[in-house]
Amino acid sequence: MTADTATGTMHIGELAEKTGLSLRTIRHYDEIGLLKASGRTEGGFRLYTQEDLSRLILIRRMKPLGFSLEEMIELLKVIDILQGGESGSDNPEVREELGNFIRLAVERREKLQQQLKMADEFLDLLRRQ
Template identity: 60%
Template sequence: MPGPGTMHIGELAERTGLSLRTLRHYDEIGLLTPSGRTDGGFRLYTADDEARLLLIRRMKPLGYSLEAMGELLAVIDGLEATPGDRVLQQRLDAIRAEALERRGRLEAQLAAADEFVERLSGR
């Protein structure tokens, strides 16, 4: 049974819309390590783990690789440990700028898709 403020992998999967397989894979590659384990070895996650996972999930539609996701998380972790680190802040700013570019490309694709659907509706 999870302790107060923790959840098992199934609950985390349900809350985030990701599969158990994906969560296990993220653990295997070190992208999202559970905050703890039960005596029986079951993964336990916290609200902070859930927030981290939701950040990862939000990067997926922008086409980020797992490696790039890991880099972003390392930058965020570094800034939490050393808030004034200028190098890490500059890297975060660069990642943010890249995310805006990726979002712009998606927006253009969506506009093209809307135009396509509109043309099909007129026939």
């Protein structure tokens, strides 16, 4: 299945190909509300937009930092409020919640950097054998 150039939509297979995620993962994200399909064909196939692709890429970038699905849903809600121009975008609580996610991401990134450094040291030890 390929993208529908007339409507700018794509089927789940193309979305999976562009993101490197499995069809099963994308379907699961739909089922739990993390990434709902923007529409359906007459045959019931999921249709996704470029915006959906961008959102899925954002979700994919959260995965290496160990965000749970629940955390991803909460963060996407915050992002939707801030990008949607809703009255909540000026809400200090929403900004604070975003700040908390940023701090958490920074902490997790630093932990990954430490793990990568240890892995590099381990490889150096092996190579010296």
